[in-house]
Amino acid sequence: MEMEEGPLYKNIISHIDINRGIDSIHYLNFNDISKEPKFDEFLDDINQYNDTIELSLIKNKAYKEAVMMSLHIINAESDFLKEIIRDEQKTFGGSKLFYLNNNHDKILVIAVPGSMENKLNMVINRLNKINEKIHRMNLKIKKENIDMYAKRKSIHDKKDDIINMINKNLKV
Numbered sequence: 001m002e003m004e005e006g007p008l009y010k011n012i013i014s015h016i017d018i019n020r021g022i023d024s025i026h027y028l029n030f031n032d033i034s035k036e037p038k039f040d041e042f043l044d045d046i047n048q049y050n051d052t053i054e055l056s057l058i059k060n061k062a063y064k065e066a067v068m069m070s071l072h073i074i075n076a077e078s079d080f081l082k083e084i085i086r087d088e089q090k091t092f093g094g095s096k097l098f099y100l101n102n103n104h105d106k107i108l109v110i111a112v113p114g115s116m117e118n119k120l121n122m123v124i125n126r127l128n129k130i131n132e133k134i135h136r137m138n139l140k141i142k143k144e145n146i147d148m149y150a151k152r153k154s155i156h157d158k159k160d161d162i163i164n165m166i167n168k169n170l171k172v
Contacts, residue, residue: 008148009163010141015131017072024070032061041101042108054095063110071105088126098123
């Protein structure tokens, strides 16, 4: 039997997670987002593909609270995860719930005074939605891996048996 090009078995995709270390989450009060150096790494995302209402709130200095959180992303999957996060970043109205820094490893949530908790809940719900999507993709990947094993079973390769055992039994 000829070997196919590319990987025979696919890896499971890691879920999006927030680094829960106390030093990786920052809460800030500010007056003007454009004058706060800590926001510089988010300015590209703030200014690109955002709706006029959101940009007006920023320009008129309505936002006064911010939370910056570090994402827990595996480098090998970063391009795929960046894309899926970007897809879920916007509300139905076109404004962004959160912003990503230039390295796509931090999230910035900005809010008007007194609304941070509600906005953070929306962001967490959105991240949960992303993780549900990844979970469905992982189920599909597991099925494809099991189907590939069934196709290759007649080869009697010990590595296939080991990969199949991992696919069936490892909980990730």
